[in-house]
Amino acid sequence: MQKLLPFLIFCICFNSIAQQEFEDLSLEYYLPQDVSYNEEIPKPQDVIGYIPGEWHVTHDLLLNYMRELARVSPRISIENRGETYEGRPLILLTITSEENHENLEEIRKNHLALTQENASSLNVEEMPIVVNQGFSIHGNEASGSNAALLAAYYLAAAEGEEIHELLENTIILFDPVFNPDGLQRFAYWANTNKSENINPDPQDREYSEVWPGGRTNHYWFDMNRDWLPVQLPESQARIETFHKWMPNILTDHHEMGSNSSFFFQPGIPSRTHPLTPDLNQELTKEIGTYHAEAFDQLGSFYYTEENYDDFYYGKGSTFPDINGSIGILFEQGSSRGHAQETDNGVLTFPFTIRNQFTAALSTLEAAKNMRKEILNYQRNFYKNARNSAENGAYVFGSDKDASAAYELAKILKKHKVEIHKLEEDLKTKGETFRKNSAYVVSKDQRQHRLVKAMFERRTEFEDSLFYDVSAWTLPLAFNLDFAEDIKIKDAGEKIEKLSKPEIQPLEKSSYAYVMQWHDYYSPKALNMILEKGLRTKVGMQPFTLANSEYDYGTILIPVQNQKLDSDKMYEFLQKVSEKSNVQIEAINTGLTQGVNLGSNQFKALEPAKVALIVGDGITPYDAGEIWHLFDQRYNMKITKLDTRRFSRADLSRYTDIILPNSWGSALEKSDIEKLKEWVREGGTLIGYRNAARFFEKEDFMDLEIKKDSLVAENISFEERRDFRGAQGIGGAIFEANIDRSHPVNFGYSNDKLALFRNTTIFVEADEQSYNNPIQYTETPLLSGYISAPRLEAIAGTVPFKHTGMGRGNVILFTDNTNFRAFWYGTNKLLMNAIFFGDEM
Secondary structure: OOOHHHHHHHHHHHHHHHHHHHHHHOOOHOOOOOEEEOOOOOOHHHHHHOOOOOOOOHHHHHHHHHHHHHHHHOOEEEEEEEEEEOOEEEEEEEOOOOOHHHHHHHHHHHHHHHOOOOOOHHHOOOOOOEEEEEEEEOOOOOHEEEHHHHHHHHHHEEHHHHHHHHHHOOOEEEOOOOOOOOOOHHHHHHHOOOOOOOOOOOHHHOOOOOOOOOEEEEEEEEHHHHHOOOHHHHHHHHHHHHHHOOEEEEEEEEEEOOOEEEEOOOOOOOOEEEOOOHHHHHHHHHHHHHHHHHHHHHHOEOOOOOOOOOOOOOOOOOOHHHHHEEEEEEEEEEEOOOOOEEOOOEEEHHHHHHHHHHHHHHHHHHHHHHHHHHHHHHHHHHHHHHOOOOOOOOHHHHHOOOHHHHHHHHHHHHOOOOOOOEEEEEOOOOOEOOOOOOEEEOOOOOOHHHHHHOOOOOOOOOOOOOOOOOOOHHHHOOEEEEEEEOOHEEEEEEEOOOOOOOOOOOOOOOOOEEEOOOOOOOOHHHHHHHHHHOOOEEEEEOOOOOOOOOOOEEEEOOOOOOOOOOHHHHHHHHHHHHOOOOOOEEEEEOOOEOOOOEEEEEOEOOOOOOEEEOOOOOOOHHHHHHHHHHHOOOOOOEEEEEHHHHOOOOOOHHEEEOOOOEEOOOOOHHHHHHHHHHHOOOOOEEEEEOHHHHHHOOOOOOOEEEOOOOOOOOOOOOHHHHHOOOOOOOOOOEEEOOOOOOOOOOOOOOEEOOOOEEEOEOOOOOHEEEEEEEEEEEEEEEEEOOOOOHHHHHHHOEEEEEEEOOOOEEEEEEEOOOOHHHOOOOOOOOHHHHHHHHHH
């Protein structure tokens, strides 16, 4: 008790200090006091009803304040660039002097000219610098967006020579919240759990969000990984802004663990992508001196160059680096609510807001003082890119899956990459590219470095640790054939406006219709057909008719003995083809070469009723990717079963249940037995990643998982974390052989497949070869980092297993086939498991 007493006194003192800070909170706590403020500009509390930091701002109040500033301040204009999945506006403020606003479009065009040819003639002496400031891409890292209230007010209301000079020389693209849906979700949580007497006890409910938390967007995506793939509406809006303006600096305000202080870039030097110029990191470091000076004056601790990295170009602080800009990551130790006990004392929400606000202003101070240096850097970046560009071009495509090629082309167009049609059919290095389903990307173009970053296959690295993935080769992600060194003469006309692949109009048949399973959107079409109640079959073997070859997995829809007559069926299938943009063909005879249409090798299909296990114990990212795939890509209903209510769920309603990656046991023992009984009665259970260990432990599946026998030799205590970290697979791409006759591989036209992997679960192959329809090759690494012991371990293992259980099926994928919504190439593996699981 004697030892406990001083500790209790310490806690009471700090709790009292935290309480007093909230009671005494005013704008003066945040704002510089050496400037005056325009009284006609509303303060944040005039609109939102409280001083920032007293409560967590909700998106609607944040939006109201930004709109009010734009209404009253001639320094600010506002635009709505779209909506989130939940319908929240994606606004952008443009903040600059009144004079600049009058010539904004001319300024923008002159600025873009710095990235074009003949930019050397441009005079940057009086050219404004462009700074893109963005806040809270992770919704539960809320100090950023709450600081945006103060930064916007300061920029609108501050008076004096310094702010005048700043606004005259700077165009500020101000995004007060990158993630409106996540911010709203978290603000609700923090505010509804706040006590009148601020309680900093870390065990209080306020500091422990319910699943899935506010970090992610509506579909539970980490949007800070989507700058390059641009699959989400929030990302698409900000990328459009980026390429419209090509800002010189982009800041990304985050939070980290509560026991940390404040981080600003550069990160660990050896973990910078080789395509990023050294000067980029030097300028980042020079900008950092402004942050350091500001934080020294404030009395706040910070660190730099000790953590994080600049490798994956899909992050907000790294994406600018491959586009001639400077990306800067800020990480503030998080209060996760209103105040929390930490190793550094009680960390209050206002304190975190003040640090973020300070970093926003120090960024602008650096931009103002380094303006000409940074503008020249941008100009030289593109000049050097053009000078270093190689001859020739990339070509990618698929004559069987034009939709996947089109979706990749869409990403390139969003990044202002010039793409061309293919002039004529092309054969190169064993690959054939058809002019109507392939695209050409010249290496000699303004976005040369970005294109190289998208297409490169890299297997050698300076460092063995990565904050995120080490590979993202986009043609491999889309399962497309591609070549890296064709001649530019093979390129046809430049594509100004991208169009969907053309499909032929459906002809009418009184016998049958067929649909090849190759196209990415064929599952969407099949689901529409099955939901309509039409009798439908899948071909287990190929066949030929009238010189046309029909592959494994061809879908057959007979005309006779259907709920629709032939005329209505024709009209309906025509609509299906148009909505899915998938070719459906009329067949007028069952006499084919190979299996005939009446063969028992055509297996009847049933509508899929799919459930997804979500909630405590489940990785939200993995679950969200599956939900998004069904809901947004394939227009398929999917029921989300929460682990807390699983015991009360009627599983008989579902044909398939998906168990995403999980940690520990997400289900109670009784729930597991319930799930087993459902499988035995005919259900198909599909598990991902760590489900392998769950399946093995709970006797769903007999697996032989390789044991980790790694031993550290000559590794010091200081080096231990790096040693273990280097054995992980943060994200790399591996090659597998596939058996195309197995239903899990229906729709794939090649005998090899690129798989994304971020686990170290290696499952031994079955002794019966036909039970290994997907198997890693002996030298499987295509792109990315893997340690030598792990590379040896993965060779010959299998990422897919199937076993029967009673009348049902248990299916395992050790890899994530739906990674971040841009790994189009393996989405069909899951859909094959859904539609064809009973035939495996």
